[in-house]
Amino acid sequence: xxxxxxxxxxxxxxxxxxxxxxxxxxxxxxxxxxxxxxxxxxxxxxxxxxxxxxxxxxxxxxxxxxxxxxxxxxxxxxxxxxxxxxxxxxxxxxxxxxxxxxxxxxxxxxxxxxxxxxxxxxxxxxxxxxxxxxxxxxxxxxxxxxxxxxxxxxxxxxxxxxxxxxxxxxxxxxxxxxxxxxxxxxxxxxxxxxxxxxxxxxxxxxxxxxxxxxxxxxxxxxxxxxxxxxxxxxxxxxxxxxxxxxxxxxxxxxxxxxxxxxxxxxxxxxxxxxxxxxxxxxxxxxxxxxxxxxxxxxxxxxxxxxxxxxxxxxxxxxxxxxxxxxxxxxxxxxxxxxx
Numbered sequence: 001x002x003x004x005x006x007x008x009x010x011x012x013x014x015x016x017x018x019x020x021x022x023x024x025x026x027x028x029x030x031x032x033x034x035x036x037x038x039x040x041x042x043x044x045x046x047x048x049x050x051x052x053x054x055x056x057x058x059x060x061x062x063x064x065x066x067x068x069x070x071x072x073x074x075x076x077x078x079x080x081x082x083x084x085x086x087x088x089x090x091x092x093x094x095x096x097x098x099x100x101x102x103x104x105x106x107x108x109x110x111x112x113x114x115x116x117x118x119x120x121x122x123x124x125x126x127x128x129x130x131x132x133x134x135x136x137x138x139x140x141x142x143x144x145x146x147x148x149x150x151x152x153x154x155x156x157x158x159x160x161x162x163x164x165x166x167x168x169x170x171x172x173x174x175x176x177x178x179x180x181x182x183x184x185x186x187x188x189x190x191x192x193x194x195x196x197x198x199x200x201x202x203x204x205x206x207x208x209x210x211x212x213x214x215x216x217x218x219x220x221x222x223x224x225x226x227x228x229x230x231x232x233x234x235x236x237x238x239x240x241x242x243x244x245x246x247x248x249x250x251x252x253x254x255x256x257x258x259x260x261x262x263x264x265x266x267x268x269x270x271x272x273x274x275x276x277x278x279x280x281x282x283x284x285x286x287x288x289x290x291x292x293x294x295x296x297x298x299x300x301x302x303x304x305x306x307x308x309x310x311x312x313x314x315x316x317x318x319x320x321x322x323x324x325x326x327x328x329x330x331x332x333x334x335x336x337x338x339x
Contacts, residue, residue, distance in 0.1 A: 030333045031159035044160040044167045048184035051269045057158035057169045065142040070273040074135020077232045085119030141209035148202040165312040185308040195263040205255040236271040
């Protein structure tokens with residue numbers, strides 16, 4: 001009788017394990033068993049409609065490159081005659097284009113439109129940008145987080161949970177477990193990073209940007225960085241609220257954090273650009289950032305994460321598409337693509 005019960009128990013555990021494995025295989029996740037080597041094809045993206053970041057998942061140096069919707073080169077600048085990409089007397093050629101289209105002469109209409117209606121770019125305004133004074137969206141910068149640990153890495157996994165809009169990195173080193181979680185919240189207009197470990201760690205945090213840095217200041221566990229574009233002098237600011245830290249030392253442009261097993265970083269971002277003619281300048285953008293920071297400070301990590309997932313699920317869960325066939329979800333994404 002005991003043997004029969006034992007056999008039933010083993011069979012039940014096998015079925016549960018198989019169901020769990022099946023669920024994991026078919027879950028909507030991209031995952032890799034190594035850090036990203038290539039930004040374009042391997043880094044994992046997160047974003048909230050305002051700012052987006054790319055997760056490389058480096059073990060000894062975690063590089064988090066991000067861009068913001070309101071950071072553009074070009075545009076109106078004092079002392080530069082900017083025509084908003086509009087050619088002089090372009091409207092005079094519009095009737096001819098319409099007439100040709102009415103006659104089904106698309107090629108002729110396109111030739112006139114391309115010659116007379118398409119805006120002009122002045123490349124001499126910014127020789128470092130092929131878009132000249134028309135401008136282009138700019139890379140705001142890269143946050144680099146270096147944990148102070150050494151050892152043999154095992155069970156590394158870097159994944160993007162598409163169903164919940166969460167990115168993560170997990171691994172073991174000398175039997176200690178490490179977990180990182182990343183998400184970009186639309187309701188709170190923030191990116192949140194969390195670094196957890198079995199034992200307290202020290203971290204070095206630095207920031208890199210191709211633009212001029214005007215302010216690098218840590219006060220009351222908030223790191224404030226203000227920079228400026230070269231061509232149009234547009235200003236931007238990033239604020240990082242550091243949680244779970246007691247010992248913080250600033251050494252030049254490096255933040256040294258010691259003795260924490262749960263480092264949390266809440267990032268908010270803004271610039272002095274606003275979509276308002278004619279100067280597109282928001283002189284109050286820093287006050288808006290401070291108000292957002294105050295709102296985030298009043299919420300726990302759990303609240304920020306739950307709000308993010310619920311907001312995302314309201315959109316994502318509207319449609320459920322299931323494809324028949326065998327799932328290879330147990331394989332890393334790069335290996336699945338090779339099959």
